[in-house]
Amino acid sequence: MAKLTGAVPVLAARDVSGTVDFWTSRLGFVQDFAEDDFAGVVRDDVTLYISRVEEQVVPDNTQAWVSVRGLDEVYAEWAAAVSTDFSDTSGPAMTGIGERPWGREFALRDPAGNCVHFVAED
Template identity: 25%
Template structure:
């Protein structure tokens, strides 16, 4: 039985901050959004290349503070793009680790995204 790549669900608390971070800063695109009613929590799918994430304001879906490792080609180029945006809450750096290079960024809700390159 072949399995597909998992789609992580990350907890968010503020739609505007989530959109500013994931769409404007990281460059993900919004694939779709769902609410049962206008005043109820948002459930949003964003993607960039082959990376798909679900962002949820629903308290029962997941806990804040998750950590993801995302394999990335052109890590230094991605870092330069992010630094050029002068986002007020993150100035990511690339570090060399024994297992490869990585750039760690924490979203406004405490979720850590670690972009990796071998």
């Protein structure tokens, strides 16, 4: 029987290298590859692709969801490197951890404007 085994979110960015730098230097991802206007970063079992776009409206409307074991630990690690004032739209920021209909999560806005939700798997 056929089975889908994974997915790779594609984040949009006007500045691919700057966005890769944020995910690698501040959030502990490792650059997997970079080619022209497209790159990949990896942490544990999660891969994110970052693709260059011309219009800021694209990353401002891009979202992704990532399942996480140890949500509180990841949040604490990243809160030391990223603002937790999500209402301040001048740069990267995270929401607090909250209960949603789909589970406990926090959202992170990267410097490109993408909103990535990290949802507790445990």
